[in-house]
Amino acid sequence: MNPKRVRIKDIADKAGVSTGTVDRVLHERGYVSEDARQRVLDALEEMGYERNLLASALAYNKAIRIVALMPDKSTDPYWEQPFAGVEQGAQFVQPYGIEVETRFFNLFERADFRRQANAILENPPAGLLFPPLFLQEGQWLLEQCREKGIAAVTFNTQIDDAACLAYIGQDSYQSGVLAARLLNFGLSGKASVLLLNLEKEIANARHLLEKERGFRDYFAQHQGSDIQVLRLDVEQFEDKEALRRQLETQLHKHPDLTGVFVSNSRAYRLADCLPSPTLRKLRIVGFDLVAANLQHLQAENIDFLINQNSVEQGYNSVLTLYRHLFLKEKNLPALQYLPLDIVVVENVAYYL
Amino acid sequence: MNPKRVRIKDIADKAGVSTGTVDRVLHERGYVSEDARQRVLDALEEMGYERNLLASALAYNKAIRIVALMPDKSTDPYWEQPFAGVEQGAQFVQPYGIEVETRFFNLFERADFRRQANAILENPPAGLLFPPLFLQEGQWLLEQCREKGIAAVTFNTQIDDAACLAYIGQDSYQSGVLAARLLNFGLSGKASVLLLNLEKEIANARHLLEKERGFRDYFAQHQGSDIQVLRLDVEQFEDKEALRRQLETQLHKHPDLTGVFVSNSRAYRLADCLPSPTLRKLRIVGFDLVAANLQHLQAENIDFLINQNSVEQGYNSVLTLYRHLFLKEKNLPALQYLPLDIVVVENVAYYL
DNA sequence: TAAATTTATGTGTGCGCACACAGAGAAATT
DNA sequence: AATTTCTCTGTGTGCGCACACATAAATTTA
Numbered sequence: 098m099n100p101k102r103v104r105i106k107d108i109a110d111k112a113g114v115s116t117g118t119v120d121r122v123l124h125e126r127g128y129v130s131e132d133a134r135q136r137v138l139d140a141l142e143e144m145g146y147e148r149n150l151l152a153s154a155l156a157y158n159k160a161i162r163i164v165a166l167m168p169d170k171s172t173d174p175y176w177e178q179p180f181a182g183v184e185q186g187a188q189f190v191q192p193y194g195i196e197v198e199t200r201f202f203n204l205f206e207r208a209d210f211r212r213q214a215n216a217i218l219e220n221p222p223a224g225l226l227f228p229p230l231f232l233q234e235g236q237w238l239l240e241q242c243r244e245k246g247i248a249a250v251t252f253n254t255q256i257d258d259a260a261c262l263a264y265i266g267q268d269s270y271q272s273g274v275l276a277a278r279l280l281n282f283g284l285s286g287k288a289s290v291l292l293l294n295l296e297k298e299i300a301n302a303r304h305l306l307e308k309e310r311g312f313r314d315y316f317a318q319h320q321g322s323d324i325q326v327l328r329l330d331v332e333q334f335e336d337k338e339a340l341r342r343q344l345e346t347q348l349h350k351h352p353d354l355t356g357v358f359v360s361n362s363r364a365y366r367l368a369d370c371l372p373s374p375t376l377r378k379l380r381i382v383g384f385d386l387v388a389a390n391l392q393h394l395q396a397e398n399i400d401f402l403i404n405q406n407s408v409e410q411g412y413n414s415v416l417t418l419y420r421h422l423f424l425k426e427k428n429l430p431a432l433q434y435l436p437l438d439i440v441v442v443e444n445v446a447y448y449l
Numbered sequence: 450m451n452p453k454r455v456r457i458k459d460i461a462d463k464a465g466v467s468t469g470t471v472d473r474v475l476h477e478r479g480y481v482s483e484d485a486r487q488r489v490l491d492a493l494e495e496m497g498y499e500r501n502l503l504a505s506a507l508a509y510n511k512a513i514r515i516v517a518l519m520p521d522k523s524t525d526p527y528w529e530q531p532f533a534g535v536e537q538g539a540q541f542v543q544p545y546g547i548e549v550e551t552r553f554f555n556l557f558e559r560a561d562f563r564r565q566a567n568a569i570l571e572n573p574p575a576g577l578l579f580p581p582l583f584l585q586e587g588q589w590l591l592e593q594c595r596e597k598g599i600a601a602v603t604f605n606t607q608i609d610d611a612a613c614l615a616y617i618g619q620d621s622y623q624s625g626v627l628a629a630r631l632l633n634f635g636l637s638g639k640a641s642v643l644l645l646n647l648e649k650e651i652a653n654a655r656h657l658l659e660k661e662r663g664f665r666d667y668f669a670q671h672q673g674s675d676i677q678v679l680r681l682d683v684e685q686f687e688d689k690e691a692l693r694r695q696l697e698t699q700l701h702k703h704p705d706l707t708g709v710f711v712s713n714s715r716a717y718r719l720a721d722c723l724p725s726p727t728l729r730k731l732r733i734v735g736f737d738l739v740a741a742n743l744q745h746l747q748a749e750n751i752d753f754l755i756n757q758n759s760v761e762q763g764y765n766s767v768l769t770l771y772r773h774l775f776l777k778e779k780n781l782p783a784l785q786y787l788p789l790d791i792v793v794v795e796n797v798a799y800y801l
Numbered sequence: 802t803a804a805a806t807t808t809a810t811g812t813g814t815g816c817g818c819a820c821a822c823a824g825a826g827a828a829a830t831t
Numbered sequence: 832a833a834t835t836t837c838t839c840t841g842t843g844t845g846c847g848c849a850c851a852c853a854t855a856a857a858t859t860t861a
Contacts, residue, residue: 104847115811120849128809150544152847153506158816192502192776268799275795282634315795328759398493424544436799441792443627447620456817467841471820480839539822793841 103144111140123148139361151234154194154423155320161195163415164217166227168204173389175362175407176204179228179253182411186360190419197415198222205297207231214238220247224418228253232303250417252410254304262421265413265433267405269304273311273360279401279439280356281319288355289325291347295334295363308360327351334366341370348375356380365389368398386440386448394442404438404448455496475500491678506775507547513547513774516569518579520556526739527759528556531580531605534763542771543560547745549767550574557649559583563784566590573597573672576770582604584655595714604762606656614773617765617785619757621656624789625663625712628734631753631791632708633671642668642708643699647686647715660712686718693722699729708732717741720750738800739790740764746794756790 105123109116114133121129122137129137133206140146165183170176180199186195200217203209217225218241225242229235229251239260251258252265268370280290293311296302308327316324329347331340344367348354357379359367364383368376368390376398383390384403393399413433420426440448461468467486473481474489481489492498517535522528532551539549541595552569555561557707563586563724569577570593577594581587581603591612593603602618603610632642644664648654661680668676681699683692696719700706709731711719716735720728728750735742736755745751772778792800 102847106847116848117811117850118809121810124849127848130809133809149507149847151503152816153849155501155503155507155816155818155846155849156848158849194503271795271798275793278793278795288825306728347473434799436790437796439793439796441627441630441791443623443630444789444791446623447786453820454817458817468818469820469841470839473840476819478820480837482839485839501817504846505819507816507846507848508818508820 102149103146104149105146108137108140108144108146111144112136145390150351150424153191157194159194161224162222162420163190163195163197163224163226163422164222165197165199165411165415166210166213166217166225167199169201169203173362173384174389178385178387178407179414180203181410182408182413183226183415184411185408186412186415186419190415190423193419195419195423204230207234210234211237214225214241218245221247223422224248224249224250226252226414226418229256231253232256232301248418248421250414252414253407256440261431263414263417263429263431263433265410265417266435267368267410267437268315269307270403272403273308273313273358274315275311275357275403275437275439276308276360276401277312277315279382279403280358280380281316281324284324284355287323287325288353289327289351290356290358291351291354292326292328293357293359293367294328294330294361295340295366296330296361297332299330299332299345305360312358312360313438325351327354334363337366337370340366344371354379356382359383361385362387362390364399364402365393368393373398386445391445391449394445397442402440402445404436404440406435406438409435454501455498456501457498460489460492460496460498463496464488468751483565488528489754500777502545502776509546511546513548513576514574515542515549515576515578515768515770515774517549517551518562518565518569518577519551519553520580520582520717521553525714525739526741526764530737530759531763531766533789534760534765535767536763537760538767538771538789542767542775545771545775547771547775556582559586562586564591566593569596573599575774576600576602578602578604578766581608583607584608584653587651593635593693600770600773602766604766605759613783615766615785617769617777618689618787619762619789620786621659622666624661624736624755625660625665625710626667626756627663627755627789627791628660628710628712628753629664631734631755632732633668633676633712636676636707639675639677639705640707641679641703641705642710643703643706644678644680645709645719646680646682646713647692647711647718648682648713649684651682651684657712664710664712672792677703679706686715689718691723692718696723706731708734711735713737714739714742715755716751717745720745727751732782738797743801744799746797752793754792754797756788756792758787758790761787 105116105119109119116131118129119137122134167180168176170180188202200213202213210231225247236258237258239249239258241262249261250263251261255264255266292309294305313326316326323434331343333339362385381399382401383399384405385407386402388403393400417429422449457468457471461471470481470485471489474486519532520528552565554565562583577599582600587608588610591601591610595612601613602615607618644661646657648657650793665678668678683695685691714737726748733751734753735751736757737759738754738756742754746754769781773781
């Protein structure tokens with residue numbers, strides 16, 4: 098049948114040493130003569146030794162601790178999703194002696210992020226995952242992780258930093274391209290489309306700027322249709338009435354407006370403040386399968402939602418740390434772009 | 450910190466018995482007095498015992514064998530995908546002492562399916578996964594599995610049979626609906642669309658019939674657009690010239706033909722036999738990210754591919770058996786519909 | 802040269818569990 | 832009453848590994 102798996106004992110016999118010596122070689126604990134070391138390495142190679150994960154984890158008999166630092170989901174429904182993914186991941190890795198602990202910070206306060214981060218660093222876990230929403234603070238935290246030997250994974254917001262083991266998230270630029278394609282689809286002749294940013298500190302939201310770049314590039318490269326891109330930034334998006342007024346101004350100024358691209362998960366705010374007939378005349382593209390967006394999709398107020406797989410972002414982040422810390426896999430992909438799913442009424446059910 | 454996990458020894462102490470007795474209760478091996486049994490059950494409940502998977506699998510010291518019975522991928526490139534998924538799954542579960550072995554059968558020969566199935570039954574594995582492409586043979590195999598206590602998972606083709614642990618695949622009906630939506634999108638006025646079946650025994654391909662039903666239902670329910678659905682069946686789809694002739698006949702007979710829906714993964718056969726300008730004028734929707742389809746998508750000969758997540762079908766099938774046989778999870782979902790991804794040039798990269 | 806230190810190696814124990822086995826006692830059979 | 836069978840229970844061993852510890856040999860220091 099299947100060739101019995103090679104054990105440490107087999108290696109020891111082959112190399113003419115004891116299991117203890119093989120163990121020291123495997124874990125690079127030192128105190129092995131160069132001669133013995135070489136014989137062990139040869140035997141490992143020759144017999145194709147693979148560590149028995151079960152026995153290894155059992156004997157190790159210590160929990161691996163992972164901390165997830167995430168925005169409080171009460172401040173923005175979007176964050177329920179990565180959090181759900183983290184919880185699924187936690188459940189999955191729990192049998193293998195891995196504990197996942199979540200800490201929350203206020204989405205809109207850098208100081209709180211720093212405070213929570215410091216609390217984590219006081220009792221350093223083996224792994225940490227977080228969305229580096231605040232560039233400076235994120236880089237600082239990654240640096241701290243490097244110093245303390247904490248394996249760090251970032252998700253949701255991409256910052257290029259070698260100190261992190263992997264980034265897991267969407268390709269913001271390309272999601273802008275895709276949104277443009279969806280608005281452009283079936284259109285011909287002259288028209289306008291609106292890029293709507295509903296965000297507090299837009300200048301700092303680099304992923305929104307990336308989406309905009311992709312969005313504009315698409316139209317620039319597809320000369321076939323003559324589309325004008327308008328942009329509207331609304332920082333006080335919670336104020337329904339104010340938002341409505343600004344939108345109506347735009348609709349009035351640009352009668353040829355055929356579509357709106359809401360650059361984040363807040364398309365429902367747009368849909369909430371305009372009447373259905375107006376919405377139906379516009380093609381609307383938004384992001385993410387949060388409950389409020391789904392209702393508007395079902396009601397056909399929103400035409401497309403681009404799913405950034407935010408649940409999977411949380412899940413994959415935990416699993417990446419598991420693969421690094423527990424499976425000890427080498428050469429994990431440092432960049433994991435998740436699919437940009439096009440969601441319409443007809444296929445939404447399968448993404449829930 | 451975290452409350453130390455409860456061990457069998459703890460339960461034994463609490464119930465005033467030995468670990469052996471607890472073990473007998475846990476595994477329902479019998480030879481336990483009703484009195485002791487009850488005390489153990491109470492202790493388990495009260496202390497919230499959870500089996501330590503690592504130790505359990507280690508001590509069990511037997512491999513769990515899973516067999517995948519799949520169409521030979523050389524007969525149809527589609528099947529490379531579920532196979533790739535099965536291999537990924539195999540790699541994942543391998544550390545936990547689970548062996549996955551794959552056997553292939555000829556996609557077009559029921560007798561070969563039966564032959565391979567019989568070979569498997571001679572040395573029954575703990576788990577079996579297969580696509581029940583042949584209804585009768587599939588049901589027979591499921592019945593055999595039930596008799597022999599083999600956990601069976603079906604994928605790709607749905608047959609309702611309680612003998613199987615789970616079905617993993619797409620919702621064929623809804624994929625027809627979605628295809629219709631994609632063809633209908635942006636269309637107005639009178640037009641024709643073609644439903645193209647490229648399959649050997651169409652009458653037996655129930656999933657194709659389901660797709661057709663969904664496809665037609667969509668148009669029936671969306672009276673807004675006045676669309677006529679044509680249907681063309683081609684069994685000798687390998688004959689490029691013959692296929693081309695039949696398609697040109699259709700194009701000639703129906704000048705208002707605006708779109709084609711190829712009901713399986715063979716849209717590339719259509720795209721192969723018509724010139725690009727003709728293809729560009731048509732909107733074409735097909736299934737699955739097989740290499741040949743991808744090329745035509747990139748070349749904009751095909752507009753949409755509906756991804757049935759065939760890789761994930763293989764992967765999830767293996768993982769479902771892992772959850773059943775190894776994790777011993779109860780109440781696994783008996784029906785796992787995977788998403789129907791809408792794939793266009795702009796987001797194809799993320800599905801590969 | 803003896804003692805202290807460092808390097809090198811083997812042995813032993815326990816992680817939590819599954820399962821074989823040995824008994825003790827009760828019940829059934831001779 | 833003696834034997835056999837059956838029910839019930841506890842103990843012991845091993846799964847493969849990590850790590851502590853003991854010990855021997857080599858090296859340095861006094």
